[in-house]
Amino acid sequence: MLIDSNKRVTTLEGSGGPAIQCLLVKSATAATRAVSSAQPSSLPDTIACDSDGRVSVYAMGQMFARHVFSAPISAIALDTNPSSPSAFIVGDLSGAVTACHAQEVLWRAQVEVQEPASKAERLRPQVPDSVADPGITGACAVQFLDGHGILTNYVLVAGGNSKVHVLSRGHSVLAVPTPTPCSAMSAGYFIDSASSRCPADRTCKSQTIVGDEAGRLFVLDNFELVPYAQLGYPIARIVSVPLRAFHGLHGVDVVVCMTLSNSVYLLHDKQIVGTYEAEFWPVSVDVAGAFSTAGPCIVVARNSTADGSSAAKAVHVIPIELDLH
Secondary structure (H helix, E strand, C coil): CEECCCCCEECCCCCCCCCEEEEEEECCCHHHHHHHHHCCCCCCEEEEEECCCEEEEEECCEEEEEEECCCCEEEEEECCCCCCCCCEEEEECCCEEEEECCCCEEEEEECCCCCCCCHHHHHCCCCCHHHHCCCCCEEEEEEEECCCCCEEEEEEEECCCCEEEEEECCEEEEEEECCCCEEEEEEECCCCCHHHCCCCCCCCCCEEEEEECCCEEEEEECCEEEEEEECCCCEEEEEEECHHHCCCCCCCCEEEEEECCCEEEEEECCEEEEEEECCCCCCEEEEECCCCCCCCEEEEECCHHHHCCCCCCCEEEEECCCCCC
16 A cells, blocks of 8 residues: 555555565556656555565556566565666565566576585475575665776675675676675665766765674675674664755765664764664664655554554654754
8 A cells, every 4th residue: 555645545455465575666667657747646656575476566556567476575676777767676585586677577587595505504404495595685776887997787686695696687797795694785875985986966876785684784885895884783674865855965875774673773974873763663664755845754664463553553754854963
């Protein structure tokens, strides 16, 4: 369901189906892009990924297309390839990564998301794949400089083997080691760097911030892992917000970070600049700019089935108070 700034709820699909694993709101169809240009208040496209491996695309409030994969979907992200403006990336629990449009699969790759088992581990009783294999835990698309100095689109994914895998057109080109398994990532521009070749308006996504199970944040800057910050809890989700969204300010992006606790952190330029303590354990967090004329807001979702609250009451909107002085 979609909830707008007036708390109006639009149900896209009723209850009783498989659990929704991740969501993405974007213009995924040409029809919706055309309508949105003429009618800014029209419903955006919504992509819902569930535990049955279904990727469902809803356009203007109606089912538009559906892909069905062999494993539950565990990650979704926008693609940054300029030649495929409507594409998105999905990762599943089998370690498969797929780039697709609403009605077409562009490429599919299999990523090794577990470390090779030692001899002692091979002798242990086997457990079901759904338990042993953590699958893809995070995905994003980013533009790095290639070996010829050309800004090139790459897809980054993480799993349970303490590596960030770098893919180009569906082919693995590099695996960047990390101290512990990564649990979330987001593309953007987070640290000043000459190697990123990002324009002055900082509109490109030339870096990736990744969070791990130890609460650490790192920035992957042109294939180099740079420490960013340390939080007190494991990282669950990361959302980047361009600084220009805050009254036209210029600089590196703001980072909103959900942890495995009731704390949501706000970071900028390697520093914690705000902390929001919820009265519940959030199940999801995102950022929206349409809820307030003052600037972006943090949108936090709680488990509405736990207390029987309505969908609208299960979503909490918190204006971001950014003080960089």
